[in-house]
Amino acid sequence: MLFLQYPPCSTCRKAQKWLEEHGVSYEARHIKEENPTKEELQAWHARSGQPLKRFFNTSGQAYKSLGLKDKLPAMSEEEQLDLLASDGMLVKRPLLIGEDFVLVGFKTAEWEAALCQ
Template sequence: MIVYGIPNCNTVKKAQDWLKENNIVFEFHDFKKKGITAEKLNEWCNAFGWETVLNRKGLTWKKLSKEAQLEINNQALAIAYLVAHTSAIKRPIIEKNNTPVLVGFDVAKYEQTLL
């Protein structure tokens, strides 16, 4: 299992704590340091929808002008933006057996999917 995110994100910390409490072994991929490929983002967007993978609640997105936000209106444009601005990826994203299974942190969804 791989947890994708950034280490100083509170939601990522909550997810990691939950995984540890439930004795679930995982690898952490820090996409601020290791980056993320357009191919991987495309997998996630196909699994969850690009509008879910793009974190519109975060500061990175909010720093964009309204015009720039409106221009990101499809999966290809969202992926191009996210490759360049990894902080705008919704976190964490969890893959199990190389398949994207969860985005964000919700205890009920984690219990249902991972236990």
């Protein structure tokens, strides 16, 4: 599994602790240093079953400074993917990528349902 995280993020640290407590092996990737590519984001979005808007870090400074709350609805999916791929700080984190699932953000119930069957 691939675990995309931003180490200073407290939610990412909680998610990482949860993975370790549940014995889940993963490869960690720093989302700011190694930004997801457009192709990765496209594949993850398709596998997640989530709306693309869910992949945006709506509480982040980059999102707010770009005024994306008002701009996103008018943007095409292509434009949104290009934007997400341009800056890892725009991407909601953590992301956990498995063979048949993608978890966006850390919600304990979602992670338990996907990983503790």
